[in-house]
Amino acid sequence: MAIVVRNTNYNGEVLEKILTLAATGNEIVEKGLIYVIPGVEKKISLPRIKSGKMLQKRKENPQVEDSKGNFNYSEKSLDPVDFMAFTVFNPRAFEHIWRKWQPKGNLVFAELPPEGQNALLEELIKQVKFELGDHYINGEFGDDDDHLMNGILTQAAKDTELIIVSTSKTTMLEKLKAVRKAIPKALRSNPNLRLVMSVDDFDKYDDELTERESKNASETDVNSKRYKGITIETLAAWPDDLIVATLCSPDADGNWFAAVNLQDDQDVIQIDKIANASELYFFKLLMKADTNIAFGEEMVVLDTRTSPVFKSSEKTLASDVEKLSFKAAGESKEVTITASGEYSVSAAPAGFTVVGTDDGLKVTAEKNTSGKAKAGNLVVTLDSDKTKTVDIVLSQAAVDEEEGGA
Numbered sequence: 001m002a003i004v005v006r007n008t009n010y011n012g013e014v015l016e017k018i019l020t021l022a023a024t025g026n027e028i029v030e031k032g033l034i035y036v037i038p039g040v041e042k043k044i045s046l047p048r049i050k051s052g053k054m055l056q057k058r059k060e061n062p063q064v065e066d067s068k069g070n071f072n073y074s075e076k077s078l079d080p081v082d083f084m085a086f087t088v089f090n091p092r093a094f095e096h097i098w099r100k101w102q103p104k105g106n107l108v109f110a111e112l113p114p115e116g117q118n119a120l121l122e123e124l125i126k127q128v129k130f131e132l133g134d135h136y137i138n139g140e141f142g143d144d145d146d147h148l149m150n151g152i153l154t155q156a157a158k159d160t161e162l163i164i165v166s167t168s169k170t171t172m173l174e175k176l177k178a179v180r181k182a183i184p185k186a187l188r189s190n191p192n193l194r195l196v197m198s199v200d201d202f203d204k205y206d207d208e209l210t211e212r213e214s215k216n217a218s219e220t221d222v223n224s225k226r227y228k229g230i231t232i233e234t235l236a237a238w239p240d241d242l243i244v245a246t247l248c249s250p251d252a253d254g255n256w257f258a259a260v261n262l263q264d265d266q267d268v269i270q271i272d273k274i275a276n277a278s279e280l281y282f283f284k285l286l287m288k289a290d291t292n293i294a295f296g297e298e299m300v301v302l303d304t305r306t307s308p309v310f311k312s313s314e315k316t317l318a319s320d321v322e323k324l325s326f327k328a329a330g331e332s333k334e335v336t337i338t339a340s341g342e343y344s345v346s347a348a349p350a351g352f353t354v355v356g357t358d359d360g361l362k363v364t365a366e367k368n369t370s371g372k373a374k375a376g377n378l379v380v381t382l383d384s385d386k387t388k389t390v391d392i393v394l395s396q397a398a399v400d401e402e403e404g405g406a
Helices: 012-024 091-098 114-127 132-138 152-157 172-182 199-212
Strands: 035-038 049-051 071-073 081-089 163-165 193-198 230-235 242-247 256-262 269-273 281-293 299-303 317-319 323-326 331-339 343-345 352-356 360-365 374-382 389-396
Touching: 012 035, 012 256, 081 091, 091 114, 132 152, 132 281, 152 281, 163 172, 172 199, 172 242, 172 299, 193 199, 199 230, 317 374, 317 389, 323 331, 352 374, 360 374, 360 389
Parallel strands: 035 256, 163 299, 193 230, 323 389
Antiparallel strands: 049 071, 081 281, 193 242, 242 299, 256 281, 269 281, 317 331, 331 360, 343 374, 352 360, 374 389
């Protein structure tokens, strides 16, 4: 998308160069975790859609009612807000760049040819540290210079569709286990799926892996940035004790988006003397930017900070069955458990075993050779709220005269 700034004398190539340098010179962009859309002049809808299953048997004359897999457009938008970059520098530090175009006198940036402006801007940007990377992540729009725009985490906190995970565990391994368990199955094999955490949190994870491995593990090597096949990304600006799993991509198939542009203003770029008698010059750039997430249901969040921003609206625990009846010959049955966080299961009664599954529990009754009916119960308890429990009554016939028990 071309950069459109109508009311300026600067060459379009120069404007694109400065915007690219300012918008992409940060970690979250360089790692390909966010899709940056340049040249956004006004509010736009996020360019992200999802579709359901569309395949079906062939029909000679399909009708509207045969339609499947309707496209689901993200209802989120990007609405860039105005701010500026401003710093002071000494042009003598860059004299080797611009002097060949202006052999005499002081620097006059506006009179440099596009080639000269580009050359000077490129060197200048190396010195000017744009903090957009931090604002892309933690930004909050407000009235002072520290609150320029809303970042990804601020926008995500407004979304009611987020998958919020809670856990009482304190190790990184247990935290990652809780996050992975909450990731929708449809996303688990997506190549864009990432686990995002702070540098310090990854260091803790790395130390845990090293301590857990055999005595032959090298304490000088860094473990792979992966958990159960999912790539881990670390960001310097990311808060500690916050783990997010979502789709990340530098294209429109990710879940994080940013829009940036230069303001449509005659003074979009200013490089001039601070004062007539001063040797110092100022650099001023008028910009606008915004971020957002496309689908909250594609973002799993575990926030274990002292004052968490992301909280479960309600702690819930439910089972799809209240009773399980088994044949005397023995069999296994599955139970779907729906919970807002991790849960524990009581010890199984004699003759029964219980194992966890992706969706809940698998209960197995061994062959009943006692000649008597067996009975007992399982108690499922929500770890984060021990008052939330589910009782599942188990029974097994003495003999298989009751075929097809529930």
